[in-house]
Amino acid sequence: MTSGDFKTSYKADTAIFQTIWIKLWMAGLVVFMIFFPFWAGPYLTYVVNLAAIATIGALGLNILTGFTGQISLGHGAFIAIGAYSTAILTADAGFPFWLALPVAALITATSGLIVGVPSLRLKGLYLVMSTLAFSFIVQYVIIKWEGLTRGSTGMGVPSPKFFGHAIDNDRAFYFLIMPIVVMAMLFARNLIRTKVGRAWVAIRDRDISAEVMGVNLARYKVTSFFVSSFYAGLAGGLYAYYITDISPEHFPITLSIDYLAMIIIGGMGSILGSVFGAMFVTMLPEGIRIAADVFGTSYPVLVDRFFEVKVMAFGLAIILFLIFEPTGIYGRWIKTKIYYKSWPFTY
Amino acid sequence: MHQQSNGYQLEIKNLSMRFGGIVALDNVSLGIKKGEIFSIIGPNGAGKTTVFNCISRVYTPQRGEITFEGHNILKLKAHQVSGLGIARTFQNVELFKNMTVLDNLMLGRHHIINCGVIAGGIYLGKAQRLEIEHRKRAEWIIDFLEMEAVRKQVVRNLPFGTQKRVELGRALAMDPKLILLDEPVSGMNLEETEDIARFILDINEELGITCIIVEHDMGVVMDISDRVAAIDFGEKIAEGTAGEIQKDTEVIKAYLGSEDLVVGRRVEED
Numbered sequence: 001m002t003s004g005d006f007k008t009s010y011k012a013d014t015a016i017f018q019t020i021w022i023k024l025w026m027a028g029l030v031v032f033m034i035f036f037p038f039w040a041g042p043y044l045t046y047v048v049n050l051a052a053i054a055t056i057g058a059l060g061l062n063i064l065t066g067f068t069g070q071i072s073l074g075h076g077a078f079i080a081i082g083a084y085s086t087a088i089l090t091a092d093a094g095f096p097f098w099l100a101l102p103v104a105a106l107i108t109a110t111s112g113l114i115v116g117v118p119s120l121r122l123k124g125l126y127l128v129m130s131t132l133a134f135s136f137i138v139q140y141v142i143i144k145w146e147g148l149t150r151g152s153t154g155m156g157v158p159s160p161k162f163f164g165h166a167i168d169n170d171r172a173f174y175f176l177i178m179p180i181v182v183m184a185m186l187f188a189r190n191l192i193r194t195k196v197g198r199a200w201v202a203i204r205d206r207d208i209s210a211e212v213m214g215v216n217l218a219r220y221k222v223t224s225f226f227v228s229s230f231y232a233g234l235a236g237g238l239y240a241y242y243i244t245d246i247s248p249e250h251f252p253i254t255l256s257i258d259y260l261a262m263i264i265i266g267g268m269g270s271i272l273g274s275v276f277g278a279m280f281v282t283m284l285p286e287g288i289r290i291a292a293d294v295f296g297t298s299y300p301v302l303v304d305r306f307f308e309v310k311v312m313a314f315g316l317a318i319i320l321f322l323i324f325e326p327t328g329i330y331g332r333w334i335k336t337k338i339y340y341k342s343w344p345f346t347y
Numbered sequence: 348m349h350q351q352s353n354g355y356q357l358e359i360k361n362l363s364m365r366f367g368g369i370v371a372l373d374n375v376s377l378g379i380k381k382g383e384i385f386s387i388i389g390p391n392g393a394g395k396t397t398v399f400n401c402i403s404r405v406y407t408p409q410r411g412e413i414t415f416e417g418h419n420i421l422k423l424k425a426h427q428v429s430g431l432g433i434a435r436t437f438q439n440v441e442l443f444k445n446m447t448v449l450d451n452l453m454l455g456r457h458h459i460i461n462c463g464v465i466a467g468g469i470y471l472g473k474a475q476r477l478e479i480e481h482r483k484r485a486e487w488i489i490d491f492l493e494m495e496a497v498r499k500q501v502v503r504n505l506p507f508g509t510q511k512r513v514e515l516g517r518a519l520a521m522d523p524k525l526i527l528l529d530e531p532v533s534g535m536n537l538e539e540t541e542d543i544a545r546f547i548l549d550i551n552e553e554l555g556i557t558c559i560i561v562e563h564d565m566g567v568v569m570d571i572s573d574r575v576a577a578i579d580f581g582e583k584i585a586e587g588t589a590g591e592i593q594k595d596t597e598v599i600k601a602y603l604g605s606e607d608l609v610v611g612r613r614v615e616e617d
């Protein structure tokens with residue numbers, strides 16, 4: 001007998017994709033994702049690639065801020081460290097892609113440790129300030145340490161090569177990035193539902209009782225910094241490969257705010273929310289760009305002040321979400337799902 | 348098992364704790380035997396919760412010793428105490444409000460589950476095996492405390508009485524040898540109170556867990572305790588069986604003017 005939501009084993013109950021319908025949906029999604037770049041054309045593929053890279057970064061920030069409750073304004077700096085590590089390892093040390101990317105992510109994760117350990121005593125606003133300070137330091141170092149980073153000139157990043165074929169167009173990148181994004185999501189999802197993730201959420205919700213339950217606060221906070229910056233390193237590395245030329249202006253201080261916007265808008269403490277938020281925040285400037293093309297002649301401000309308009313739009317989106325939908329797009333998604341599940345019995 | 352020379356499982360000697368000018372505990376000594384239900388009573392602000400906070404290392408007392416089965420607790424950090432087999436609940440319910448009941452219990456098993464970042468992230472294999480294994484124990488506790496109906500609910504949405512029960516479950520999930528219960532029935536109605544009293548007796552008898560209870564409900568205290576200690580202004584003023592404590596003049600004096608002792612809920616309702 002198969003009734004509603006009755007699981008016959010804990011194994012079935014702990015599966016991520018539980019019903020046959022969800023499995024079918026997922027299969028359909030995979031098929032769609034495989035055909036997407038052939039149907040979509042280079043521009044849309046490019047935007048989706050950027051959103052996918054941002055998803056990895058947003059997952060990382062969500063781990064630290066959404067799940068562990070440690071608010072950081074330094075995530076953009078970790079993305080920059082990941083990008084520059086990848087660029088230097090590839091361009092100067094001649095590392096192949098498959099080695100450069102994980103090593104760069106580990107370097108970034110280690111820098112996360114360096115920030116995490118002294119931040120252990122800091123909470124809330126003080127942590128925000130110290131991570132912000134870290135961002136400024138990283139930016140300063142990138143600009144000033146010309147021997148390593150080429151300073152404000154920026155540096156080129158050779159394209160990844162597989163069996164002699166360079167991955168150098170949007171479609172090829174799509175097929176490189178997507179499996180990594182899916183793995184990053186699954187890894188994060190699994191982490192969250194097992195011991196480490198539960199400890200993070202426990203720290204976020206009630207750190208004192210977490211400690212009494214045996215959670216070593218220092219260790220798990222630092223672990224959260226580590227894993228979070230590992231994700232940032234992956235995102236930064238992929239970004240460097242994708243845009244092929246990186247310079248300090250790709251990693252402004254406001255990049256950290258973009259990432260905060262992603263998890264607030266998408267949904268704090270939600271894996272799927274990281275995807276939604278990354279898509280929203282990546283596509284919003286593209287939307288403004290399109291608006292600038294269309295309305296640019298009547299509203300030149302859209303073109304002249306593109307950056308400011310973008311930042312304002314983010315600010316507005318964050319404020320609106322905080323006021324009207326604090327659980328983010330993910331929360332709205334869940335509510336909509338519940339609505340349709342019980343439809344037409346909507347009481 | 349380490350049996351201490353005097354037969355106590357938990358021994359507190361000359362414990363003193365000050366907060367600035369406030370003396371919360373003054374030279375308090377207590378001995379709790381394995382398998383006992385031991386209650387600590389006293390008026391508001393007497394220092395009862397402070398005793399628990401010292402045992403669970405949330406606070407560090409200025410003076411005194413606490414030994415549990417031969418281990419010096421004061422040498423440990425707060426997160427290490429659970430490893431000795433000491434669990435507790437909190438006076439004001441300190442659950443993880445955004446987690447489900449089940450996840451709260453699973454977090455209680457944190458110190459028993461041995462799974463790191465990589466195994467957890469990959470899940471298949473070790474982490475899955477551990478999750479299922481420990482899930483069984485958590486489900487057993489949910490059945491034991493009759494919480495099946497709320498198993499998958501987020502704690503934040505549950506009524507206070509149920510939250511207190513979840514917190515008891517979380518403490519049990521730690522597989523403790525000793526459990527510290529800070530006002531387990533406060534804010535509960537008669538029926539809930541009787542349920543919890545029954546659970547405490549079951550936990551003590553069936554699971555063989557030593558219980559230390561801080562409670563203002565004298566009906567419950569006198570019903571279920573093997574021994575009782577009374578604290579007033581940070582000092583232990585009496586110790587003995589329930590019967591002895593009820594007759595103790597110091598205790599009656601401490602409670603004079605306070606309705607707590609005599610007018611327990613049971614007396615009121617009967």
Ligand SMILES: Nc1ncnc2c1ncn2[C@@H]1O[C@H](COP(=O)(O)OP(=O)(O)OP(=O)(O)O)[C@@H](O)[C@H]1O
Nearest residue numbers: 366369371389390391392393394395396397398438
């Ligand atoms: N963290 C702290 N900082 C300052 N004073 C404290 C702290 N914790 C406890 N105290 C003080 O220590 C004294 C004992 O407090 P405690 O919480 O142990 O009392 P209690 O016996 O549990 O009372 P109640 O029955 O009201 O829970 C009180 O005067 C209290 O104000």
Ligand SMILES: [Mg+2]
Nearest residue numbers: 395396397438
């Ligand atoms: Mg108290």
